[in-house]
Amino acid sequence: MIRGCFPTLCRICGENCGLLVTGHSGGVRLEGNPDHPISRGYICFKAKRYNTVHSSPDRLTRPLLRTKAGWKPLSHDEAMDVLASRLLRHRSMDGAESVVFYTGEALKHQENKALFRHLAFSFGTPNFMSVSSVCHAALDMGYQLAGIRLEEPDLNTVRAVVIWGANPFATHPLLFRRLRNASAKGTPIIGIDPLITPSTRLSDLHLQIRPGTDGFLALAFLSRAIESGIEMPQGNTFLSMGDLLRHRSIDTWLSKTGVESRRFDEACDLLFRNLPVWICPGVGLELNPCGVETIRAIAWLQRVLNSNRPRRRLEARLRALPGSGIYSEMPHPIGKRETPHFVAFKGEGQALFLKNAVLNSDPYPVKAMVIAGGNPMRTFPDTGSQKRMLEGLSFLAVFDLFMTQTAQLAHLILPAADFLETMELHDYGPSGHSLLGLVRPVVTRRTGLTTETFVFELAKRLGLQDRFPWNSDEEAIEERLEGSGVRLEELLASSAAVVRYESTAPSVLDRSFPNRIVPSWGPSRMDLPIDSWQDNSFWLSSGNRSIRFQHSQFRNIPEFATRSAESVLLIHPKAADKLGIRSGNRVCMHTAIGSLVVKARRSKCLREDSLCMIHGEAEVNVNAITRMDHPDPLSGYPWMRALPVRLDLIRET
Ligand code: SF4
Incomplete structure (x- = not known):
């Protein structure tokens, strides 16, 4: 204690x-x-x-090695020896690129990614991958294609806000409070979302859009802005979109969205009378086959609404990791062939394309994987396909807090420390504050290894100690802080665990990025690839978030699970009446890749043509039927939102 x-x-x-x-x-x-x-x-x-x-009794406490007789407990040293020897063996037999390092969200350390990326590249594999394969990178890509960065302005400097495909109530509670305060002071808010959420309830006007048509609504707003004589920003990618705008009418765009003309007019009036406007976009826009182009159109609208006056990008000057950037030549990472833009943009592989490499050695064999704080078995699309991929690996090591579904498939499991047992830095610069913070160990017991210890110990055994020359987290942090103007003692002495910094790293907005991407893409890439629309068809939204959970985390915690009613399928009462569905009835949802039986609940929070289910549940994981067969061509992102499904009532005998 x-x-x-x-x-x-x-x-x-x-x-x-x-x-x-x-x-x-x-x-x-x-x-x-x-x-x-x-x-x-x-x-x-x-x-x-x-x-x-x-304090959960389910926390992993000891490393476990899979044997024919079951799980065999190991010491931490033994486990690290096994891990290093397996990775070295695969490097010598199959090439360094046959080893993948993947980081998820569960360990949530800002330094986590940097450390694992450096470890992977120093080891010689190009296959560092992360949760960016399914989250947030498409938003960043869409904004950078429009030549701006995705960032929150000071809400005192904007006169209206659009919450678009986002639910900050569940995902960013502090932002939600800032929006609520702005609303209370009279800043008008427009919500654009197929669902009624606590965030859209904050809005003065809610456009309950048809799922997957957000890009067309953005084009309608852009067309109206052109008609109204609002000045258009200059830029190559916009000119191609501008040409297309001139060839279609607002009604054409609007008819796709299901938004009534009257409400669209109200929204235009509200927006164009209240410049500058901030659009607060959400990851709900990303997860379908036209996500990046949709987001690009919204980002162009953001430029027109003229509130994106980027502040100077803030980033603490942390000392670079030793030898970073000095890597031996490596083959292309997995995903480069399918989504070269994602790989170039993120500087990492796209994990959604691992299956072919693992099962068919295409483009080359992948044999071993280390997953740190990630659970693709719950959060990636097409769970069956993920399972086949993970089971196809010769060696899978998982470093995590709990025995997740992914850990259950591992050959070696290493318990991780949580954030109360860890020391690491956090830079608030990317969120607009020149503050360095310190996560510090506040409990004496350590259940597992910290990320730093895991990486440093593994690096030593892989012969990479010159790249990670520290013996403790503190030593590494002290060296990383050199040049930032902040000292570890100051952070430890701060009653808020943060210290302001003066010196910031240079801006990294890549202004050449839009011109390197095919500039003529636009509305033609915004249609969802629907072959046919049958009776009982709906749009399924499955990536939604609940405030109780963080991705797949905490779903094994009984208190959270029993307070949650999320493992149900929401359906509008009018649609339910047509199919004879009552709350509690079992229904079967079908997509092109499979079927899922789930309990239905009637709700007026969604459109009649839509269904909604939170993802990541254990018993009825909707990702069993979400799809990878139409990845977004720019990001590789899967089809988890605006997914066409057919629904049948199961008649109990
Ligand atoms: S989870 Fe933690 S960081 Fe996130 S809103 Fe809650 S208290 Fe803040």
Whole structure:
């Protein structure tokens, strides 16, 4: 048990609120830290109950090796020896590129990605991959194609806000509070979403759009802006879109969206009278075969609405990892052939294309994988296909907090420390604040290895100690801080666990990116590839988030699970009446790749032509029927939103 009260940072979601942590007989108590300059004492549902996760009896506590007789417990040293020897063996037999390092969200450390990327490239494999394969990168790509960066402005400087395909209530609670305050001060808000959510309830006008048609609505707004004489920004990619705009009418675009003309007119009036406007986009726009082009159109609209006056990009000057950038020549990463733009943009492979490499050695064999804090068995599309891929590996090691579905397929499991047991840096620069924060170990017990220890210990065994020359997390942090103007002692002494920095790294917005991408893409790439539309067909939205969970995390925590009613399929009462469906009835959903039986619940929160189900549930994981067969050509992102499905009532005998 810890004695005293310690400031640290929450690592559950990207808000990174300040926390005060105290010990008690049953574990730890987390409270909001009033000294933290951004969160100012705020703490959400998940963090308040985090002790349920931290002290869960289900936490992995010992490394486990799969043997014919079952799981064999190992010491940490033994486990690291096994891991290193298997990776070295695959490198010598199959080439370094046959080894993949993947990082997910569960360990949630900002440095996590940088460390694993450096480890992978130093080892000689180009196959570093991350959760960016399914989350957020398409948004960034769409915005950079429009020549701007995705960032939140100071809400005091905008006169209206559009919440588009986002539900900050569930995903960014602090942003939701800022939006609520702005609304209370009179800033008008438009919500654009097929669903009624707590975030759209905040809006003055809700456009309940047909799923997957957001790009066409953006084109309708752009057309109206041109008609209204609003100045258009210059740029090659916009000119091609502008040409297309002139050849179609607003009604053509609007008819695809299901938005009534009257409400569209109201929205235009509200937007164009209140420039500058900030569009707050969400990852709901990403997950379909035309996600990036849709987002590009929205980003162009953002330029027209003229509120994206980028602040100077903030980033602490952390010292580079030793030898970073000095890597031996490597083959192309997996995914380069299918989505070269994603690979060039992110500087990493696209994990959704691993299956062919693992099962068919195409374009080359992939034999071994290390997954740190990721659970593709729950969060990736087409679960059956993911399972075949993971089972096809000769060696799978998982480094995580719990025995996830992915860990159950592993040959070696290593328990990870959580954020109360870890020391690491967090830079608030990318979210607009020149603050460096320190996540610090606030409990004496360590259940597993920290990411740093895992990487440093593995690097030593792989002969890469010159790239990771530290013996502890503290040593590494002290060296990384050199040049930032911030010292570790200052961070440790801060009551908020943050220190302001003056010196920032140069901007990294790649202005040549739009011109390197096929500039003539546009509306022709915004239609979903639907072959036919049958009776009982609906648009399924499956990537939605619940405030209780963070991706697939915490779903094994009984308190969270019992308070959740999310493992149901939502259907509008009028659509349900046509099929004779009552709440609690079992229904069967069919897509091109399979069927899923689930309980239905009637809800007026969605359109009559839509269905909604939260992803990542264990018993009825909707990803069993989400699709990889029409990846977005720019990002490779799967089809999890606006997915056509057919629905049947199961008649119980
Ligand atoms: S919003 Fe909640 S989960 Fe996210 S950082 Fe803040 S306290 Fe943690």
